[in-house]
Amino acid sequence: MKKKSVQTSLIHSDYTPPAGFDAFPPGIHHASTVLFENVAAMRSSQWKDKTGYTYGLHGTPTTFTLEARLVDIEGGSHCLLAPSGLAAIAMVDFALLKSGDDVLLPDNVYNPNRELGRWLSQDFGITARFYDPMIGSGIAGLIGPNTRLIWAEAPGSVSMEVPDLPAICQAAKEKGVLVALDNTWAAGLALRGFDVGADIVMHALTKYQSGGADLLMGAVITRDRALNDRLAQAHMRLGYGVGADDAYLVMRGLPTMKLRFDAHDAAAREIATWLKARPEITKVLHPAFADCPGHATWKRDFSGAGGLFSVLFDARYSEEQVDRFVDALQLFGIGYSWGGPNSLVMPYRIRAMRSGWKEAGVLVRLNIGLEATGDLIADIGQALASLA
Numbered sequence: 001m002k003k004k005s006v007q008t009s010l011i012h013s014d015y016t017p018p019a020g021f022d023a024f025p026p027g028i029h030h031a032s033t034v035l036f037e038n039v040a041a042m043r044s045s046q047w048k049d050k051t052g053y054t055y056g057l058h059g060t061p062t063t064f065t066l067e068a069r070l071v072d073i074e075g076g077s078h079c080l081l082a083p084s085g086l087a088a089i090a091m092v093d094f095a096l097l098k099s100g101d102d103v104l105l106p107d108n109v110y111n112p113n114r115e116l117g118r119w120l121s122q123d124f125g126i127t128a129r130f131y132d133p134m135i136g137s138g139i140a141g142l143i144g145p146n147t148r149l150i151w152a153e154a155p156g157s158v159s160m161e162v163p164d165l166p167a168i169c170q171a172a173k174e175k176g177v178l179v180a181l182d183n184t185w186a187a188g189l190a191l192r193g194f195d196v197g198a199d200i201v202m203h204a205l206t207k208y209q210s211g212g213a214d215l216l217m218g219a220v221i222t223r224d225r226a227l228n229d230r231l232a233q234a235h236m237r238l239g240y241g242v243g244a245d246d247a248y249l250v251m252r253g254l255p256t257m258k259l260r261f262d263a264h265d266a267a268a269r270e271i272a273t274w275l276k277a278r279p280e281i282t283k284v285l286h287p288a289f290a291d292c293p294g295h296a297t298w299k300r301d302f303s304g305a306g307g308l309f310s311v312l313f314d315a316r317y318s319e320e321q322v323d324r325f326v327d328a329l330q331l332f333g334i335g336y337s338w339g340g341p342n343s344l345v346m347p348y349r350i351r352a353m354r355s356g357w358k359e360a361g362v363l364v365r366l367n368i369g370l371e372a373t374g375d376l377i378a379d380i381g382q383a384l385a386s387l388a
C-alpha cells in the first residue's frame, strides 16, 4: 500500500505496545466495536460465549473481570452487569415474566421495585402482589399456578424488617418458583444469597461495591447456566451496557469493601446504641437491635449489618419538628442512596409507602458514613435540640 495520508494515519497506526505488561489494576477497555480477526472468526462468534468478544454491549476484558470478581464474592457462577441497580431488577422481571404470570414482592421492597411491579400489573398483563415480609414459610399459601418469581429483600428498604429467607426460598423451591434476592444491604458480605437458597442474587453496586457515591451500576448473579442464559437474553434485548470507567471504579472499590463495610457496621451500631438511649427515639429499626422485626432471624443468618438503619421518633414530635431536626444536621447530607463515605439522612412518609403500617412516629433513615463517630454523635445531639 502506498504511504498513508496524514488523515488516515491519524486513525490507523502501526504501533502496538510491547507485550508482557502487568500491574494490579485491571485494564480499562473502551469499545463499542470489537474487532474480529477475520470473517470466519466473526461468523463463528457467539455473543453469549464469554470466552470471546463480539460487541461492546456483550462485554470487554474490563467488564468480564468485574463480573468474575462479583461472582467470587457471592459464591455464584455467572454475572450480568446493568447500568443501575434498578435496571438489574428490571432485567430479572423482563427475562422471567410474561403476560399471564404472577410475581410476589415483599411489602417493604425497595420502592422503585414496587413501582415496577405496579407498572407490570397495569400495562403488561402480569399480576404483582405484595406479601408481608415476615410471612416466612407462609408464602407457600400465596404461590399460585401462575406464580413465576418471588422477590425478597433483606432487610427491607427503609422499614428494615428481616425476612426468613431460608423459609421463603424453601417454600418457593417446593413449588418450583424462582426467588430473586436483592442483596444490596448485605453486599454479599453479611449474607451470601445462594447460602439461604436464592436462585438469583441482585446487587446495586452503586452502594458498597462502588463505595464512592460516584456511579450507578447493578449486577445479577446466578449459579445455574440455563437461568443465566435466560437473563442474558433479556440483557441483550434490552441493550444493557456499563461504562468501562465505571466498571473500573467498582473494581477500585472492591479491595477495601469489607474493611469499609465493617467500619460502617461498627459505627452504625455505636450510633444506634446512643440513639436507643435518647428519650426522643422510641425504636431503633436496625437488624442488630431487638426493636427490629426479624432481629432473631438476622442473628441466625447474617454475620454483619453495614451502615444503614432507621429510627422512629416519639409520636409527640410532628413531621415539621422532625424535618427541623433533619435540616439542623450538619455532617449528614439529605439524600437517597448510601454506601459512600458520607453520612446521609432521609425522612420518609412511611405510612404512604407501606400497607398496614402500625407504628406511630416519624421514621428517619440514617446512613452512617466513615466520619468519626464522636463527631456524628455530637452533630445528632445538637440537631435533636432543634426538635423542641
Ligand SMILES: *Cc1c(COP(=O)(O)O)cnc(C)c1O
Pocket: 083, 084, 085, 086, 087, 110, 153, 157, 182, 184, 185, 204, 205, 206, 207, 216, 217, 218, 337
Ligand atoms: C439503591 C438500591 C437499589 C437500586 O440501585 P440504583 O443503582 O440506585 O438503581 C435497589 N435495591 C436496593 C435495596 C437499593 O438500596
